[in-house]
Amino acid sequence: MKQSKLFFILSLIGILAIIILTQNQNPITGKITSIDYSNNKITIQLENHSNELIIFTSKILNLSINDNIIVEGKQKKYKNETQIIINKIEKLSHSPDKS
Amino acid sequence: MLSLILAMFLGIFAGTITGLIPGIHINLIAIILLPFLIAIQNTTLAVIFISAMAITHTFIDFIPSTFLGAPNEDTALGVLPGHKFLMQGKGHEAIKLTLIGSIIAVISLIIIIPIFIFTVPKIYPTISQMMGFILIWTTILLILNEKQKIIPIIIFLLAGILGFAALNSTATQPILPLLTGLFGSSSIIYSMKNKTVIPEQKIEKLSIQKKEIIKPTLTTIIVSPICSLLPGLGSSQAAIISSMFSKQNREQFLILLGSINTLVISISFLTLFLIQKSRTGTAIAISQITQINPSTLTTVIITIVATSIICIPLTISLSKLFARNINKISYTKISLITLTILITITIIFSGIFGLLILVTSTLLGITCIELQAKKSFLMGALLIPTIIYYLP
Numbered sequence: 001m002k003q004s005k006l007f008f009i010l011s012l013i014g015i016l017a018i019i020i021l022t023q024n025q026n027p028i029t030g031k032i033t034s035i036d037y038s039n040n041k042i043t044i045q046l047e048n049h050s051n052e053l054i055i056f057t058s059k060i061l062n063l064s065i066n067d068n069i070i071v072e073g074k075q076k077k078y079k080n081e082t083q084i085i086i087n088k089i090e091k092l093s094h095s096p097d098k099s
Numbered sequence: 100m101l102s103l104i105l106a107m108f109l110g111i112f113a114g115t116i117t118g119l120i121p122g123i124h125i126n127l128i129a130i131i132l133l134p135f136l137i138a139i140q141n142t143t144l145a146v147i148f149i150s151a152m153a154i155t156h157t158f159i160d161f162i163p164s165t166f167l168g169a170p171n172e173d174t175a176l177g178v179l180p181g182h183k184f185l186m187q188g189k190g191h192e193a194i195k196l197t198l199i200g201s202i203i204a205v206i207s208l209i210i211i212i213p214i215f216i217f218t219v220p221k222i223y224p225t226i227s228q229m230m231g232f233i234l235i236w237t238t239i240l241l242i243l244n245e246k247q248k249i250i251p252i253i254i255f256l257l258a259g260i261l262g263f264a265a266l267n268s269t270a271t272q273p274i275l276p277l278l279t280g281l282f283g284s285s286s287i288i289y290s291m292k293n294k295t296v297i298p299e300q301k302i303e304k305l306s307i308q309k310k311e312i313i314k315p316t317l318t319t320i321i322v323s324p325i326c327s328l329l330p331g332l333g334s335s336q337a338a339i340i341s342s343m344f345s346k347q348n349r350e351q352f353l354i355l356l357g358s359i360n361t362l363v364i365s366i367s368f369l370t371l372f373l374i375q376k377s378r379t380g381t382a383i384a385i386s387q388i389t390q391i392n393p394s395t396l397t398t399v400i401i402t403i404v405a406t407s408i409i410c411i412p413l414t415i416s417l418s419k420l421f422a423r424n425i426n427k428i429s430y431t432k433i434s435l436i437t438l439t440i441l442i443t444i445t446i447i448f449s450g451i452f453g454l455l456i457l458v459t460s461t462l463l464g465i466t467c468i469e470l471q472a473k474k475s476f477l478m479g480a481l482l483i484p485t486i487i488y489y490l491p
Binding site: 007008012015017018019021075 | 469
């Protein structure tokens with residue numbers, strides 16, 4: 001087999017492996033305790049999660065406090081604080097406020 | 100005053116180290132050092148350190164990319180421009196040409212600043228809305244410039260898929276293994292595989308006429324500001340696009356490459372001040388340390404000029420050192436040591452997943468060289484994710 005073909009096939013296998021492993025990331029679930037809209041950015045805080053969840057968008061999301069959500073994202077350091085930059089977000093349900 | 104000078108010299112030292120290690124990007128070092136720089140609580144010292152480090156890196160980083168990882172002449176299409184000079188015993192000449200470019204960049208910066216301050220805040224909102232389409236058009240231009248189009252398209256798309264997957268993976272600092280593999284380790288492994296023999300390097304006076312410098316200077320002044328607003332576009336792509344509009348010989352191309360490399364970093368500090376956005380990690384690091392204002396910007400510009408003055412003899416000395424010794428030391432040994440450093444750095448900063456990205460991007464980089472496509476198409480790894488981000 002020509003060497004270029006071999007390297008090409010191995011590259012494809014590597015790319016596929018990265019894609020498959022990326023798809024199997026553990027999502028984060030939790031109840032929203034705060035949601036802040038600022039310039040092109042939405043910051044969400046979850047009840048059971050210490051890191052801030054960030055979405056870079058200027059859209060208004062159909063989310064409110066006490067909504068249960070599931071997110072997939074990536075950890076990033078900003079000003080020495082760990083944040084999760086959200087790739088995918090989905091609303092699971094809305095928990096009524098107990099108070 | 101002494102502490103300010105010390106900060107600059109420490110920045111120059113750090114930039115020299117990062118510049119000499121192939122694959123290490125200045126953005127990574129800026130991110131790693133950020134917690135320490137915040138901790139010293141002296142923003143001026145931190146700003147001087149980062150800007151000195153960034154500028155030094157742009158002067159020095161052509162040395163390893165020219166002297167290391169040279170493939171044999173059969174793959175002339177895929178090699179980096181400096182390698183052609185190296186294989187003719189003119190590696191030092193290539194470095195001096197990029198150095199001329201870097202000096203032009205610093206002088207051009209003084210001309211560009213007032214124009215930029217006046218125009219960028221007005222045009223950026225429009226550019227930002229059209230960014231995805233501008234980048235697509237830029238890519239089409241790059242492909243149209245090729246005689247053989249299918250292979251560059253395949254390489255560009257594969258690099259894009261790899262980049263998109265890597266950037267969305269759990270690996271920390273995924274850009275490090277991605278770019279290291281595509282541009283660093285792939286060239287090194289390929290040159291080892293082909294048992295490249297580096298000819299004796301000549302250290303001669305540069306024979307370039309002053310009028311030959313005018314063309315790349317003008318091109319730099321026009322192209323670099325545009326390039327500094329377009330994320331995902333490297334200095335090589337910017338140089339290729341510019342040479343499509345204004346034909347440059349290979350000496351002029353290296354000058355252009357050096358000038359765009361330095362000017363894009365310099366302008367990134369300016370864009371941060373003007374539109375609070377920047378395409379370089381070093382400028383972003385500064386934004387996380389302090390609010391960039393006219394005083395910070397002045398400090399950065401003075402540091403850029405002072406650092407450049409020191410970097411001229413420093414780059415020449417280091418280049419001479421490489422040129423005199425590159426054919427005396429076993430090229431395979433140097434390559435093996437460099438590869439070990441790159442793998443270690445990847446594992447430390449990006450973990451095991453990072454290693455998978457490094458291996459895959461290295462394989463794709465080798466495929467690109469084997470298929471004789473220009474390595475600049477591998478920048479699809481950053482361009483495609485950027486295009487996807489900016490498209491409405």
